[in-house]
Amino acid sequence: MAKKLNLKTAAVEKSSHLEYFKIAVSVDCVIFGYEDKELKVLLIKSDLKEFAGLYSLLGDLVRPDEDLNEASYRVLKERTDLDDVFLQQVHTFGAVHRHPSGRVISTAYYSLVNINSHKLKIDNNDLHWHPVKNIQKLAFDHKEILDTCLEHLRGKIEEYPVAHNLLDEKFSLRALQELYEAIMNEPLDRRNFRKKITLKNWLIDLNEMEENVPHRPGKLYKFRPRLMKSRK
Numbered sequence: 315m316a317k318k319l320n321l322k323t324a325a326v327e328k329s330s331h332l333e334y335f336k337i338a339v340s341v342d343c344v345i346f347g348y349e350d351k352e353l354k355v356l357l358i359k360s361d362l363k364e365f366a367g368l369y370s371l372l373g374d375l376v377r378p379d380e381d382l383n384e385a386s387y388r389v390l391k392e393r394t395d396l397d398d399v400f401l402q403q404v405h406t407f408g409a410v411h412r413h414p415s416g417r418v419i420s421t422a423y424y425s426l427v428n429i430n431s432h433k434l435k436i437d438n439n440d441l442h443w444h445p446v447k448n449i450q451k452l453a454f455d456h457k458e459i460l461d462t463c464l465e466h467l468r469g470k471i472e473e474y475p476v477a478h479n480l481l482d483e484k485f486s487l488r489a490l491q492e493l494y495e496a497i498m499n500e501p502l503d504r505r506n507f508r509k510k511i512t513l514k515n516w517l518i519d520l521n522e523m524e525e526n527v528p529h530r531p532g533k534l535y536k537f538r539p540r541l542m543k544s545r546k
Contacts (some may be wrong), residue, residue, distance in 0.1 A: 337417045341386045342373035342456065343401065345394070348480040351541045352430070352445045353496040354462060357452070358393065359440035362416045365453035369444065371460065373420065375451040396436035400479075401425045404466050405459075412455045424463040426479035446497055464497075471497060475516045478537040484531035486524050487511065508534040 328335055345356040357369035372393045374387040386401050401423040408419040427434075429443065446464065451457060470476050477493055491507050511517065517535040524531040 324327065330416065334452075335378075337378040337419060338413075339382070340373055340413075340418050341376060341382060341389060342371045342407075342420050342422050342459055343386055343389055343393075344371055344398075344422060345390070345427055346424065346458055346463075346467065346480070347427045347429040347443055348493055348496060349429045349491050351496055352447070354443040355446050355449070356427075357436075357442060357444050357449075360453040362453065365422075368451065368453040370453035371456045372424075374430075375418070382421055386421075390425070393435075395433060396427070399425050399427055399432070399524040407455060407459060420459070420464055422459045423468065426467075426476060428431060428480055428482070429481065435546060455498060458546075472521070474538065475514075475537050483535070483536055484520060484522070484534045488532050489537075491525050 347354045347356065351475060356372060358368045358372060360366070360368050367519045372389055374385065374389045376382060380388065382395060383401070384404075387397070390398050390401065402425070404422045404424050406419060406421045410417065411412070412418065412420070446460070449457065449460065452460065467476070477490065477497075480493060481489065487508055490511065491502055493506065494507065497503050516537055518538055520536060522534040524534060524538075
């Protein structure tokens with residue numbers, strides 16, 4: 315005869331582990347942009363006294379009645395007025411003392427935004443785009459979160475055409491290489507880069523040339539539409 319399980323109710327489970335149900339959950343959004351040949355991230359001045367003078371990522375506590383994904387899009391909408399951007403979950407951060415107010419576990423999301431084509435509500439003087447390579451310190455553990463999302467992005471661009479989110483629809487191979495160099499934070503060999511991109515078969519040659527550029531005009535390309543739909 316099978317042994318009968320001694321089941322308990324959810325209420326009993328909660329009452330016997332009250333301290334476990336007092337942990338807060340938050341989301342942090344790493345919004346990458348690209349401008350003036352620099353990879354940038356959107357930051358806001360921290361409003362906590364413990365981090366006075368420091369910037370932080372865009373984030374907030376998850377409300378009791380919303381899902382994680384809902385919270386990330388709410389934060390983005392409230393801070394920037396963007397509601398047509400894809401956010402991807404990257405990693406969860408749960409160091410015990412990562413938040414001075416108490417135990418807060420945060421899930422990080424990242425997105426790639428074309429600064430030129432997306433109208434951001436950044437009239438708040440404390441909300442700005444910052445070059446990623448210049449960032450040394452952030453509030454909370456947000457520098458670790460930023461670095462983790464950056465490494466995730468660097469791994470992505472090697473295998474998937476996610477860079478299309480940061481560029482205009484039409485671009486030269488020179489512009490594409492400059493973007494990759496900004497993300498990787500290192501110079502890339504021109505011949506090897508073009509060979510790798512060609513082998514991936516991501517691009518469509520538009521049979522058009524750059525205009526009004528200070529260097530020799532290059533051919534213009536765009537990413538294949540099917541790749542843009544299938545990869546974020």
